[in-house]
Amino acid sequence: xxxxxxxxxxxxxxxxxxxxxxAPDAPDAPDVRTTMLEVRDLTVRYGDLVIVDQVSFRVKSGxxxxxxxxxxxxxxxxxxxxxxxxxxxxxIECIGKDIKAYKxxxxxxxxxxxxxxxxxxxxxxxxxxxxMGRYAHSKGxxxxxxxxxxxxxxxxxxxxxxxxxxxxxxxxxxxxxxxRTFLAQLFAQDPKLLILDEPTNHLDLVxxxxxxxxxxxxxxxxxxAVISVVHDLSLARAYGTEALLLHEGRIVAQGAARETLxxxxxxxxxxxxxxxxxxxxxAQWRExx
Amino acid sequence: MRSSAIKRESxxxxxxxxxxxxxxxxxxxxxxxxxxxxPLSQTAGVLWNALTGQPQPGGTAVPIILSARxxxxxxxxxxxxxxxxxxGAMQGLLKNPLADGTTLGVSGGASLGAVIAMTFGxxxxxxxxxxxxxxxxxxAFLSLIIILSxxxxxxxxxxxxxxxxxxxxxxxxxxxxxxxxxxxxxxRVRDITFWxxxxxxxxxxxxAAVLAGMALACGGVLLCRARxxxxxxxxxxxxxxxxxxxxxxxxxxxxxxxxxxxVCVSVSGMIGFxxxxTPHxxxxxxxxxxxxxxxATMFGGACFLMLADLAARTILSPRELPIGVVTSxxxxxxxxxxxxxxxxxx
Numbered sequence: 001x002x003x004x005x006x007x008x009x010x011x012x013x014x015x016x017x018x019x020x021x022x023a024p025d026a027p028d029a030p031d032v033r034t035t036m037l038e039v040r041d042l043t044v045r046y047g048d049l050v051i052v053d054q055v056s057f058r059v060k061s062g063x064x065x066x067x068x069x070x071x072x073x074x075x076x077x078x079x080x081x082x083x084x085x086x087x088x089x090x091x092i093e094c095i096g097k098d099i100k101a102y103k104x105x106x107x108x109x110x111x112x113x114x115x116x117x118x119x120x121x122x123x124x125x126x127x128x129x130x131x132m133g134r135y136a137h138s139k140g141x142x143x144x145x146x147x148x149x150x151x152x153x154x155x156x157x158x159x160x161x162x163x164x165x166x167x168x169x170x171x172x173x174x175x176x177x178x179x180r181t182f183l184a185q186l187f188a189q190d191p192k193l194l195i196l197d198e199p200t201n202h203l204d205l206v207x208x209x210x211x212x213x214x215x216x217x218x219x220x221x222x223x224x225a226v227i228s229v230v231h232d233l234s235l236a237r238a239y240g241t242e243a244l245l246l247h248e249g250r251i252v253a254q255g256a257a258r259e260t261l262x263x264x265x266x267x268x269x270x271x272x273x274x275x276x277x278x279x280x281x282x283a284q285w286r287e288x289x
Numbered sequence: 290m291r292s293s294a295i296k297r298e299s300x301x302x303x304x305x306x307x308x309x310x311x312x313x314x315x316x317x318x319x320x321x322x323x324x325x326x327x328p329l330s331q332t333a334g335v336l337w338n339a340l341t342g343q344p345q346p347g348g349t350a351v352p353i354i355l356s357a358r359x360x361x362x363x364x365x366x367x368x369x370x371x372x373x374x375x376x377g378a379m380q381g382l383l384k385n386p387l388a389d390g391t392t393l394g395v396s397g398g399a400s401l402g403a404v405i406a407m408t409f410g411x412x413x414x415x416x417x418x419x420x421x422x423x424x425x426x427x428x429a430f431l432s433l434i435i436i437l438s439x440x441x442x443x444x445x446x447x448x449x450x451x452x453x454x455x456x457x458x459x460x461x462x463x464x465x466x467x468x469x470x471x472x473x474x475x476x477r478v479r480d481i482t483f484w485x486x487x488x489x490x491x492x493x494x495x496x497a498a499v500l501a502g503m504a505l506a507c508g509g510v511l512l513c514r515a516r517x518x519x520x521x522x523x524x525x526x527x528x529x530x531x532x533x534x535x536x537x538x539x540x541x542x543x544x545x546x547x548x549x550x551x552v553c554v555s556v557s558g559m560i561g562f563x564x565x566x567t568p569h570x571x572x573x574x575x576x577x578x579x580x581x582x583x584x585a586t587m588f589g590g591a592c593f594l595m596l597a598d599l600a601a602r603t604i605l606s607p608r609e610l611p612i613g614v615v616t617s618x619x620x621x622x623x624x625x626x627x628x629x630x631x632x633x634x635x
Contacts, residue, residue, distance in 0.1 A: 084529055108532025115526060121384050122522050122577035132520055136532030182527075189531060 033060040034095065036193045036225040037082070037111075041090040044077050044249075051077045052088070053249040059193070059242070064219060064226040066240030066257055068233065070270055073246035075229040076116075079197045082227075083113045094193075108136035112191030116198035116229075118182055123169035126162055126181050127153075133188030156187035159214065176207040183211065187218070194218070196228040200235075208232075212239050233274065237261045245269055300575075300584040308588035316366060319595045320358045324606045327354060364492035365598045365612075366591035367500035368553045369563055371508070373590020374583055375546040375553075376564025377571075378511045381518035381579055382542050383449045384525070389564035390550035393452065393543060394459035398432025399425040399554035400485060401463045401470075407481050408474045421484075422496075422555040429551025432459065433544065449525060452543070487560035487613025489598060496556045503552045507545040508587060514542055515579040522577060560594070560613045562620025567593050569627045 037059045044052040052074040059065050067075045080086035082099070084107070092099040094110055102110070112133075133156065134149040157163055160180050170178060179199065186194065194215065200208040212235060219226055230236045236243060240257035247269045253260045266274040321332035327350045335354045338345050345351045376389035383392065390396060405411065406424035413419045436455050444451040467485070474481055511518075517538045520528035529535050553560075567590040568582065574589075575581040594612070597619060601610040 083526075085526060104529070104534045105532040108530065113526075113530040115530075118524065118527070120523060121386060122381075122572070124519070124523065124577050128519070128578055129523065132516075132523065132527075132531055135516060135520060185531070 033062055034223065035060050035093075036063075036095060037227070038093040039078075039082070039090070040093075042078065042081060042092065043089040044074070044081055044086055045089075051249050052081070054090070055244075055246070055249070055251055056090075057244050057251070057254055059225050059227055061192075061223050061225050062219070063241045064215075064228065064239060065242040065244060066236035066261075067227060067229045067244045067246065068231075068236050068261065069246035069252075072248070073269075074249040075246060076197050077249075078246075079113070079195055079227070079229055082195060083111065105136040108189060108191070110191055111193045111195060112186045112189045113195045114179075114182060114186050114197065114199050116201050117175075118178055120170045120178070123171045125166065126168050126170060126173070126184075127157075127166040129170055129181050130156055130162070130184045130188050133185035133190075136189065152190055153188045156184040159187055159217075160184040176203050179203060179207070179211070183214065192224055194224075194226045196226065198229050198231060201231065208235070215239075233261060233266065234278070300581045304575075304581070305584065308585060312366070312588045312591050315592045315595050316362055319362045319365075319599045320354055322599055323353075323358060323602050325349070325353055360494045360497055361489055361492045362595060362598070363494075363497040364500060364556060365489050365594050367497060367504050368489065368557045368560065369567075369590040369592070369594025370587040371500065371504045371549040371553050371590075372560065372564040373567035373571075373586040373593070374504075374508050374511055375549045376590075377568035377579070377583055377586040378514075378518060378542055378546055379564070380568050381522040381582075382539060383453060384522055385449070385453065386569065387565070388453070389568075390546055390553075391460070391561070391564065392456045393433070393547060393550070394436055394456040394463065395429050395432050395547040396550050396554045396559060397460040397463035397467075398435075399429035399551045400559050401467055402426070402428025402431075403484060403555065403558070404467050404470050404474075404481055407477055407484065408470050410477075422499075425555030426551050429547060429554065432463070433547040433551075435459070437540075437543065483611060484558040485613075486611030487558040487616070488609075488611055489557050490609060492556065500552060500556060503549055504587075507549045508583075510541060510545040512583055514538055515583055518542070518579040518583075519577075522579070558611075558613065561617045562624065563590055563594055563597075563616050566620040566624050566627070570623065573627070573630075 035058055039058070040056045042052055042055040043050065055074070055078060057065070067078060069075055077086055081088040082092060084099075084104075094102065094107065099107065131149070131153055134152060137152070138146060138149055157166065160183055162177075162180060162184050165173070165177065165181070170181060173181065183199075196215070199215075200211050203211070215226055215228075216239060218224065228236075228240070237257055240261075242255065243253075243257040243260035244251060245253040245260050245265055252269050253262075253265045263275045317329060317332055317336075320336070321327045321329050327335075331350055332354060335345060335351055336359070337343075339355055372390055379388040379390060379392055380386055382388075385392075402424035403421045405428075406421040411420045411424060413423060436452070436459055439455050440451050443455075471478055471481055517528065517533045520531055520533050521535075521538070525535060528538075550564075568586050570593075571585045571589045572582060575585045594616065597615045598612050600619075601612045601615045604610060604615075
């Protein structure tokens, strides 16, 4: 990713948050990684209202791009455009090919999406929901029982710790368990690029930590990348290798996460002293300790 | 991990055999019972002789069974199966437990066509009763074209909310036109009202053949989309994310359901609650997976409507009630009990 006038360096993965992060990139090393997604001049309008305005960025394998910005910045709309749910102007390329040229089943093998919240109406079992992730890999009414499908589902269930929930109705799950079920579906889908739209927005701290650690582990396999829309700036800075800072549908800054999410950039976008606010929040816990 | 993570989800041959046996048993009872009761053994004997081409015994049972009851019960079973599979598919596609084949507005359109035919006495030369059927089917398809064209204009992605809203608005508009026509229908008001409440009296083998053809074709299309309907039942976005071609599948399912409903309404009039209630009842038995649910609803819908028709024929015998009145009465009670049970179960 690059933006004129911005210093772009790939940072060391944060050793302070354990081994959940992707392997770091050596600075100045020759860049041989695959470009997973390239977005050029993306524009989304609802009537006369411009929601996303000429946004361009690129995600390469091994990168975890955090899309950050205040409410209404256009973060989820960008995700919607990439995942085919929103009409857009501009160009989106996935592994060197226009994303619109892919068939839905083909693109689902490359891009997987985790939404910020799921609501379910029917009592599907957890196992059934996870197995739906294999749709793109199998064809026909009686498909879904191949060895490869079974292995992928088993891996996804094990990774997300859902073994004991398999026969539970999704209507009986808590928000965290439900989100974990759809994460397992995403892992069963086995895409190369994960797009996460505020994946832990409604979840408690323990689950936030679990989800980010799981995705960090997933990203360690070569040829994979992640794009996350996040509100939590600390999570964005801790786990992201790259960041895209948006304001009113436009890019304010982009590049390595630490440089992009700087005090100056954040203060400009959020129109407040963000670091001071964070220090105040942290101080009250220190006083208690 | 447990084997349930990789178990087969399909409706197995043994399931088909069980449901088919149950449906045939209900069919036998419904053919034999009525204003003139024919013993089950005699009914089975007459049907067997007819199937194998053997000579029939004398008496009134043979014409009652073969000329009156069998074509009617066949039509009832096929309408029940079609309305139910259509309802099950729509509830999955729209992720809406209140949806059924009528949600799209097509049944309203079909009834408008039939009422126009009855009000103005439109017939087909040589086939006097086919005029109503032909007009109902024509208007069913015209309605589908109007609703989908409007939906495309408003929302290219054909979102479920747009379809539901347009369906409701279109149904209200059509029912007002039907009411207007009924006002000026003169002496035909009684026929129109009876037809609108649903009736399969006077059904023929020709009706059964048309219904069977449509049920096979459109039911087959819906069964082939069971996996996609599972994904839609979780959510349209989820369906798109796992790789479903949402626009194509939605269009395919909508057209198949519209064709089924249009033909059903043209033969039987408006029969409410079957497409709404049967999938809910069967979901409690076989679960929400459409690979099992859709075949089960076909059999379940056939049984439900055959029993409702039997009740319509026998409760005030020799007077016959409109079948739509019976299904709405029973359906409302069943739906309420399912609703309470679901709320308590959450």
